Amino acid sequence: xxxxxxxxxxxxxxxxxxxxxxxxxxxxxxxxxxxxxxxxxxxxxxxxxxxxxxxxxxxxxxxxxxxxxxxxxxxxxxxxxxxxxxxxxxxxxxxxxxxxxxxxxxxxxxxxxxxxxxxxxxxxxxxxxxxxxxxxxxxxxxxxxxxxxxxxxxxxxxxxxxxxxxxxxxxxxxxxxxxxxxxxxxxxxxxxxxxxxxxxxxxxxxxxxxxxxxxxxxxxxxxxxxxxxxxxxxxxxxxxxxxxxxxxxxxxxxxxxxxxxxxxxxxxxxxxxxxxxxxx
Amino acid sequence: xxxxxxxxxxxxxxxxxxxxxxxxxxxxxxxxxxxxxxxxxxxxxxxxxxxxxxxxxxxxxxxxxxxxxxxxxxxxxxxxxxxxxxxxxxxxxxxxxxxxxxxxxxxxxxxxxxxxxxxxxxxxxxxxxxxxxxxxxxxxxxxxxxxxxxxxxxxxxxxxxxxxxxxxxxxxxxxxxxxxxxxxxxxxxxxxxxxxxxxxxxxxxxxxxxxxxxxxxxxxxxxxxxxxxxxxxxxxxxxxxxxxxxxxxxxxxxxxxxxxxxxxxxxxxxxxxxxxxxxxxxxxxxxxxxxxxx
Ligand SMILES: Nc1ncnc2c1ncn2[C@@H]1O[C@H](COP(=O)(O)OP(=O)(O)OP(=O)(O)O)[C@@H](O)[C@H]1O
Ligand SMILES: [Mg+2]
Numbered sequence: 001x002x003x004x005x006x007x008x009x010x011x012x013x014x015x016x017x018x019x020x021x022x023x024x025x026x027x028x029x030x031x032x033x034x035x036x037x038x039x040x041x042x043x044x045x046x047x048x049x050x051x052x053x054x055x056x057x058x059x060x061x062x063x064x065x066x067x068x069x070x071x072x073x074x075x076x077x078x079x080x081x082x083x084x085x086x087x088x089x090x091x092x093x094x095x096x097x098x099x100x101x102x103x104x105x106x107x108x109x110x111x112x113x114x115x116x117x118x119x120x121x122x123x124x125x126x127x128x129x130x131x132x133x134x135x136x137x138x139x140x141x142x143x144x145x146x147x148x149x150x151x152x153x154x155x156x157x158x159x160x161x162x163x164x165x166x167x168x169x170x171x172x173x174x175x176x177x178x179x180x181x182x183x184x185x186x187x188x189x190x191x192x193x194x195x196x197x198x199x200x201x202x203x204x205x206x207x208x209x210x211x212x213x214x215x216x217x218x219x220x221x222x223x224x225x226x227x228x229x230x231x232x233x234x235x236x237x238x239x240x241x242x243x244x245x246x247x248x249x250x251x252x253x254x255x256x257x258x259x260x261x262x263x264x265x266x267x268x269x270x271x272x273x274x275x276x277x278x279x280x
Numbered sequence: 281x282x283x284x285x286x287x288x289x290x291x292x293x294x295x296x297x298x299x300x301x302x303x304x305x306x307x308x309x310x311x312x313x314x315x316x317x318x319x320x321x322x323x324x325x326x327x328x329x330x331x332x333x334x335x336x337x338x339x340x341x342x343x344x345x346x347x348x349x350x351x352x353x354x355x356x357x358x359x360x361x362x363x364x365x366x367x368x369x370x371x372x373x374x375x376x377x378x379x380x381x382x383x384x385x386x387x388x389x390x391x392x393x394x395x396x397x398x399x400x401x402x403x404x405x406x407x408x409x410x411x412x413x414x415x416x417x418x419x420x421x422x423x424x425x426x427x428x429x430x431x432x433x434x435x436x437x438x439x440x441x442x443x444x445x446x447x448x449x450x451x452x453x454x455x456x457x458x459x460x461x462x463x464x465x466x467x468x469x470x471x472x473x474x475x476x477x478x479x480x481x482x483x484x485x486x487x488x489x490x491x492x493x494x495x496x497x498x499x500x501x502x503x504x505x506x507x508x509x510x511x512x513x514x515x516x517x518x519x520x521x522x523x524x525x526x527x528x529x530x531x532x533x534x535x536x537x538x539x540x541x542x543x544x545x546x547x548x549x550x551x552x553x554x555x556x557x558x559x560x561x562x563x564x565x566x567x568x569x570x571x572x573x574x
Contacts, residue, residue, distance in 0.1 A: 070456050096462030108457040110450045121450040124443060125462040173461065 016040035017083060017209055018064065018100075018177060024077035025056075025063050025233075033059045035233035036078070041177065046203050046210045048224035048241065050217045056233045057213040058105050061179045064211075065102035066092035082177070097125050099176035103169070105213075106185065107162040111155030115146055115165055118154050122169030132172075139168040142198050160191045167195070171202065177209045178202070184216060196223050221245050285415045287535040288528055293421040295527020296428030300483040301500065302507040302519035303435060304476040310452045310514040311472040313372050314364070317379040319480060320501020321386035326352050326481025327488035327497060328394045331401065341404050345485055349478050356477025357470045365469070387498065398494040405489065424486040431482060432520050435475075439516055448472060452514070506554040512567025521565060526550045 018041040025034035033056050041047045051057050062068040063075055064082075069092065080088040087095055101122075110118050119139055123132050140147040143164040149157060154165060163183055170178050180199065184192040200223045203210050214220035221227055227244045229237040237250070244250050301323060308316045316322075329351050333344035363382055367375045405423040409416045439445035451458040451468040459465060480501075487497055507526045511518025534546030557565065 065460065067456065067460055070459055091464075092459045093462040093464045096460070102460050104457060104460055108454055108460070110453040110457065112453050113446065113449060117446050117449070120443060120446050121458070121461050121463070124447050129443075169461070 015084070017043040018211070019081045020060070020064070020078065021081075022078035023060075023063060023075055023080060023088070025059055025068065025073055026076045027071065027073045029072075029074075033073075033233055034063065037063075037230070037234050038078075039228050039235055039238070041209060041211050042226075043209055044203075044207060045225040046200070046212060046223055048217070048220040048227040049211060049213045049230060050215070050220060050227060051230040052215060055230045057230060058181055060230070061102055061181050061211070061213055063088065064095075065100055065179060066090060066095040067102060067104075093125070096173065096175075099174075100179065101170045101173045101175035101177070102179040103166050103181060103183065105181035107159070107166045109154040109157070109162045109165050109169075111153070113154055114151050115154055115157065116150045118165055118169055119146075119172050122172030125173060135172055135174065139171050142171070142202065143168055159186050160188075160195075163187060163191075163195060164198075167198070167202075171206070171208075175208065177211065179211050179213070181213045182215065183212075184214060184219060192219055196220075199223060217244070217250065282414045283535065284532075286417075287531045289412075289415055289417050290421065291528030291531035292524060293425045293428075293527070294531065295524035296425045296432070297483055297486050297523075298504055298507050298527050299432055299520045299523025300428050300479055300486075301504045302511065302523050303432070303516065304480045304483070305504060305508045306511070306514060306516055306519045307472050307476045307479075309508070310516075311448060311469055312364070312375070312452075314375045314379065315505075315513075316476065317376065317502070318359075318383040318386055319476070319504070320498035321383050321390065322352070322356070322477050322480035323484035323487065323501050324390060324493070324495070324497045325355070325386065325484070326477070327484035327493040328390065328399070329481065330485045331399050331488070331493060332394075334402065345482075348481050348485070352477040352481040353474040356473040356475070359477075360470050360473035364473070365466070387495075396495065398492045399488075400492045401485075401489045420489055424490065427482070427486060431479065435479070436516060436520070444471065503550070506550040508564075510550075510554050510557055510564055512564030515564065515566035518564055518566030526553065529553055 020037055020039050023034050023037045024032065025037075026032050037056070037060060039047075039049070039060075049057055049060060059068070059073065062071070062073065064080055064087075066087070068074065075088040078088075079086055082095075082098060082100060085098075087098065087100075090098075110121060113121065116136070119136060120132070123135065126132065145161055146164055146168060149161060154162065157165060163185075167180070167183065170180075183195055183199065187195065196219050199210060199212065202208050203223075212220055212224060217227075217229075221241045221244055224241040227239065227241050228235050229244070229250065237244070237247070239247070301319065304319055304322065305316060308314055326348055329348035330345050333339045333347040334341065337344070337347075339347060359382065363378050364375060367378055406419045409418045410422070439449060447458065447461075447463045448468050448471065450461070451463055451465055455465050458468070484493075484497060487500060491497070504523075507522040508519060510526060511520070511522030530546055530549045533549035537545040537549075561567075
């Protein structure tokens with residue numbers, strides 16, 4: 001197998017675990033959503049993928065995990081490589097078996113199953129059944145709240161508890177790469193901070209590589225090593241988390257550090273800035 | 281008193297078989313929201329297969345049933361693959377219509393292979409009745425009840441504890457989320473149909489032992505519909521409890537009311553019970569309620 005080196009790998013000098021090269025995605029054979037999307041996720045890192053509503057973040061994750069096919073979507077151009085092998089033509093269950101697990105947007109817990117059964121469902125692809133008990137307690141270590149909810153029907157858990165369950169379910173698969181789609185959705189700022197801290201610990205302690213999709217950049221760039229900003233189906237800006245945090249445009253548009261203005265896209269911000277520079 | 285106990289015991293026996301057949305319905309409904317109208321034919325095919333292995337291939341009882349189970353499992357999975365899978369994504373009603381078509385097709389095939397005569401099982405279980413404190417029960421009944429109970433317990437355990445069972449319930453809850461765990465929906469559906477066919481085979485063999493094997497076995501498959509609706513179409517414990525409730529009440533109604541009203545109550549009783557319970561609990565006794573959090 002040939003190792004795939006791509007532009008995203010430059011920031012680490014190592015081959016990336018996951019690369020997307022000019023990926024194009026269409027839904028229903030007509031709706032073009034990803035329009036030449038390229039990015040890379042190096043092993044062991046946390047990479048943030050940021051962008052506003054409808055930018056195509058979830059679509060990117062589904063293209064990687066193969067869940068796209070269940071929604072009449074398809075990768076129509078470009079390629080996706082994981083550990084040096086093409087995965088864009090593989091089925092979702094084969095991709096999970098390779099070690100990529102997507103925690104879907106909106107939590108999607110199995111409502112009529114108990115907390116523990118949800119976690120066990122996450123371990124479906126595991127062959128080493130003898131380690132499942134140990135990993136259940138690992139999940140309860142990360143999310144102590146779930147411990148006392150073991151036998152509770154998951155549909156009745158609070159939004160925060162469900163989000164923890166959704167991430168815990170991902171841990172149970174022991175993936176090499178965890179794709180998290182807006183884990184902060186609908187949670188209080190305090191809870192978001194707690195969950196992000198746990199995500200950071202999972203990355204460090206379990207050595208799980210993480211691709212984190214978020215709309216709110218502040219928290220995501222707080223724990224990420226590297227960030228991509230996408231808009232309208234492609235990447236418009238990338239850099240180390242530190243650089244992005246300091247970037248004026250990002251600050252203005254995504255971190256909300258300037259006065260609340262009318263909604264502008266990142267591109268407009270950029271144009272506006274450029275024009276200003278030209279004029280001055 | 282003895283008469284009452286007698287009625288209850290035969291109610292339990294028939295209830296156990298109801299529960300098994302109901303479980304077949306529930307499995308499929310839970311997985312795919314489809315009511316399988318060919319369930320009765322599955323019973324009949326199972327019984328015929330077992331008889332064929334028993335009488336034509338001269339196998340002993342247990343290997344014959346295992347043989348029938350094997351064929352039934354393959355058949356169940358094949359039905360899913362050929363009849364139902366092409367319809368995934370189509371309206372549920374098309375799938376239900378497909379099972380009605382399947383029912384007629386299977387019935388035709390059954391006649392081609394095995395004719396319409398009643399076939400009877402050779403005496404497999406000990407025949408003498410035994411006396412349980414005044415209640416005389418044929419041993420066939422006790423064996424049937426025992427086997428039904430063991431199977432029901434096994435199935436409950438499978439769905440509650442085994443990873444495949446949990447995966448199947450997860451798929452019933454949210455197919456895409458299940459897919460995101462690496463659970464193949466195709467595999468889950470195929471296993472569902474295979475299990476439903478297997479459990480119907482056992483039901484068919486037990487009933488066939490009691491009543492003989494003919495087309496009335498297939499009708500039994502539909503008689504179970506009130507049981508499933510009573511228990512809640514998607515509830516495994518519901519199918520089990522519903523089976524026993526209907527079995528017992530039907531026998532009691534038959535024993536006490538038929539003589540007074542001149543017959544027929546036994547047949548109607550399940551439906552009357554059904555209507556009463558649905559008026560109180562629209563999802564059935566154990567049916568899945570739509571979870572709404574505020
Ligand atoms: N199954 C689908 N069929 C057709 N179009 C879709 C489908 N899913 C998403 N889209 C479209 O693709 C575009 C990108 O959607 P996507 O869900 O990837 O955005 P997102 O960046 O995740 O947005 P959000 O932050 O709101 O979750 C949207 O315009 C959406 O309408
Ligand atoms: Mg999204």
